[in-house]
Amino acid sequence: MKRFIKYFLCLLISLCVFAGTGCGFDIFGSGSGSGAGSDAPLIIRMLDIGQGDAILIERNGKFALIDTGDVEHRPRMAEYLRKYGVKKVDTVIITHPHGDHIGGMFSVFANAEIRQVYDNGVPTSLSTYKTYRKILDKRKIPRRTLRGGEKIQLLDGVPFTVVGPLEKSNARGENSRQNNESIVGQLKYGNFTMLFTGDAEAEEEASILKSGADVKSIVLKAGHHGSKTSSTEEFLRAVLPKAVFISCGAGNNYGHPSRQTMKRLEKWGIDVYRTDRQGTITLTTDGKRYEITKEH
Numbered sequence: 001m002k003r004f005i006k007y008f009l010c011l012l013i014s015l016c017v018f019a020g021t022g023c024g025f026d027i028f029g030s031g032s033g034s035g036a037g038s039d040a041p042l043i044i045r046m047l048d049i050g051q052g053d054a055i056l057i058e059r060n061g062k063f064a065l066i067d068t069g070d071v072e073h074r075p076r077m078a079e080y081l082r083k084y085g086v087k088k089v090d091t092v093i094i095t096h097p098h099g100d101h102i103g104g105m106f107s108v109f110a111n112a113e114i115r116q117v118y119d120n121g122v123p124t125s126l127s128t129y130k131t132y133r134k135i136l137d138k139r140k141i142p143r144r145t146l147r148g149g150e151k152i153q154l155l156d157g158v159p160f161t162v163v164g165p166l167e168k169s170n171a172r173g174e175n176s177r178q179n180n181e182s183i184v185g186q187l188k189y190g191n192f193t194m195l196f197t198g199d200a201e202a203e204e205e206a207s208i209l210k211s212g213a214d215v216k217s218i219v220l221k222a223g224h225h226g227s228k229t230s231s232t233e234e235f236l237r238a239v240l241p242k243a244v245f246i247s248c249g250a251g252n253n254y255g256h257p258s259r260q261t262m263k264r265l266e267k268w269g270i271d272v273y274r275t276d277r278q279g280t281i282t283l284t285t286d287g288k289r290y291e292i293t294k295e296h
Helices: 002-019 071-083 105-111 127-139 202-211 233-239 259-267
Strands: 023-026 042-046 054-059 062-068 091-094 117-119 143-145 151-155 158-164 184-189 192-196 219-221 243-246 271-274 281-285 289-294
Touching: 054 071, 054 151, 062 105, 062 151, 071 105, 091 105, 091 151, 105 127, 158 202, 202 233, 233 259, 271 289
Parallel strands: 062 091, 091 117, 117 143, 192 219, 219 243, 243 271
Antiparallel strands: 023 289, 042 054, 042 281, 054 062, 151 158, 158 184, 184 192, 281 289
């Protein structure tokens, strides 16, 4: 009997350690999916960068970034890189060249070695974009355009399937259709899936659904900071997320996330995590279950 009680207590403590202070969830139908391993958890951090996007992904001491925040966020981005010990970034994805996604790239250039950069291939006249291209060329950092239908390795054992944009764009400049040229892709780790959407709005969402791409994912990074023009009913029905991450600045001038979007998410019974209220959102998964923790 004593041996049984001791075993039960050890099991209970182990479960509590994994759950931490966040919310832990099992992934139904989980198995030994590719790349998953209890000795190598995948950590996804949606950084509290302000009004922008910056997502840091880590596995086995290696890192990837999806977007980098705005120019004004450079000091904060540098702090995050130091905090998490990022000295080399294997993969950087710039979903589209708007300032609040590409502007913090210069902190990454200054503080880390970069192995590979992907973007949507749509140029703009913004000085931040021109400088970004010049630095890539000067340092001979490989850069490639991503389009729907491609598949890359975000990190070893972490495939990223691109579902958008689907066609070569004619978009130009800051006032173009850049949001709807965002790189949209699904990360997979074991049986865990997360869909990253950049600033994709209803137009690109509809285009992706029309293509027949499988976008069903456990977690969705809401498009365009939770704008009313994104996360449509049709898109939510296809993705069927259990949780949605929204990156936006506290008291931002755009009203993000919009009331319309929040009502849609509430209607679908989806758990919502927001950087403006909860700080950096961290998701940890071994491919079979996952937990989400909030900074505050």
